Amino acid sequence: MVHQHLIANFKMNLLDSEIRNYVSQLSQSDVLKKPRPVHLKIGLAPSSPYLLSCQAQLSKTSSTLDLYAQNISQATQGAHTGEVSAQQMRDCGAQGSIIGHSERRSLHHETPEILVQKMEALNQFKMRAIYCLGEETTDLSDQNLDQLLKEQVDILRDFPSTQLIIAYEPKWAIGTGREAEPQHIHRVSTYIRQHLVNLYGQERALNIPLLYGGSVNAKNLSPILDLENINGALVGSASLDLDHFIALIELFINANL
Numbered sequence: 001m002v003h004q005h006l007i008a009n010f011k012m013n014l015l016d017s018e019i020r021n022y023v024s025q026l027s028q029s030d031v032l033k034k035p036r037p038v039h040l041k042i043g044l045a046p047s048s049p050y051l052l053s054c055q056a057q058l059s060k061t062s063s064t065l066d067l068y069a070q071n072i073s074q075a076t077q078g079a080h081t082g083e084v085s086a087q088q089m090r091d092c093g094a095q096g097s098i099i100g101h102s103e104r105r106s107l108h109h110e111t112p113e114i115l116v117q118k119m120e121a122l123n124q125f126k127m128r129a130i131y132c133l134g135e136e137t138t139d140l141s142d143q144n145l146d147q148l149l150k151e152q153v154d155i156l157r158d159f160p161s162t163q164l165i166i167a168y169e170p171k172w173a174i175g176t177g178r179e180a181e182p183q184h185i186h187r188v189s190t191y192i193r194q195h196l197v198n199l200y201g202q203e204r205a206l207n208i209p210l211l212y213g214g215s216v217n218a219k220n221l222s223p224i225l226d227l228e229n230i231n232g233a234l235v236g237s238a239s240l241d242l243d244h245f246i247a248l249i250e251l252f253i254n255a256n257l
Contacts, residue, residue, distance in 0.1 A: 002207050004257040005165060005232035006249060007043040007130065008239030009070065009098060009213075019050050020057045022242055027061035031249050040257065041232075042249060045070050045098055045130075048084055055093030068130060069097035071104060074117035076124065086121040096128025096163070098234075100152075102136070102171040112155050119159045128163050130234065131156065132213065133192070136171040146191050153195040161196075161204040165211060167234040168192060173214035174236065180214055182223045189229035218247045225255040232257075 014022065023044070026032065032042075043066035046054050051069060058065055069092075073083035089097060099118050104110045115131075122129050133152035135145055156164065168188055173180045189210055196205035212224050213234030224230055232252065239245045 001039050002231055003039050003041050003209050004252070005041045005043060005066075005209050005211055005234075006252040007045060007066070007068065007211070007232070007234050008245055009045045009101075009234055009236050010047060010240060011070070011103075011236060012047055013240055014046065014050075016050050016053050019046050019054055023054055023057040023065075024061075025242055026246065027058070027063040027065075029246050029249075031246055031253065032063050032065075034253075036253050040253060041066055042252075043068055043095075048089065048092070051089065051092035051094055058093075066095055067093050068128075069094040071101070072097045072099075072118055072121060074114050074121060076121050086118075086125050086127055090125050090127055094127070096130060096165075097122060098130045098132065098167075100132045102132060102134065102169055102174055106136075106171065112151075116155050116158075119156065123159055123163065126163065128165060129159060130165045130167055130211075131159075132167045132169050132234070134168050134170045134188070134214075138170075138172055142187075145188070149188065149191050150195050153192065153199060157199060161200045161208050165209045166192060166196070167211045167213045169213035169234065176215070178215070179220055180212075182227060185212055185224060185230065186227045189227060193229045216248070218244060218251065221248055221251050222255065225252065225257060 045068040069089040072086045072089055076085050100115045119129055170180050196208055209231040210229055211232045211234045212230050216233045216235045217238045
């Protein structure tokens, strides 16, 4: 059975004491005390300076939460001042990393070549990739959108499908107050799934989790989770409010995925 994921991306928010308090309260919440199917995964992606602290806080609890980095360097070691390698992230407790987030692509000019190198670095250390892809604008025709998605999927050619999570995130719906309609998400996720089938074969492709990320909140999560090809969500700003994220977890667990 394909794993379903609800992952909080804190972006560049929260300090160490706030994250430790967040993890402590989340671990003690009623929703995480209840048994849940093993294929339902909940994860956190804090800023990299706080990964080790977050891992230490999690070790004090019985909660089974996944821990991810928000980014890694394409280099594995060496003279790269200010960068953090995949191995270093893993040493701090990260099971994998978000790769190719729209903010990294646009603000830090990450090219397909750079993303391939980052995927290779994750693969070298057997880490999971949460690979983000999607369109920047609503102006694309169906044909151009499909071709864009194909190009973004094709760089995954040498990455193991068993270590891969896909996150579809239309840039125009991130931090803008605009929301993608379920019909649009369904159409795009169908394109993505077919490209994954073409790349990996049907059996492996159908076991790759495909998440949605784009202004996810408690009002729109349920209809998103009802979509055929969607296997969870990558949550940004809504995850910063602990009560809101707990509400999202409840919706996620009760969705009968």
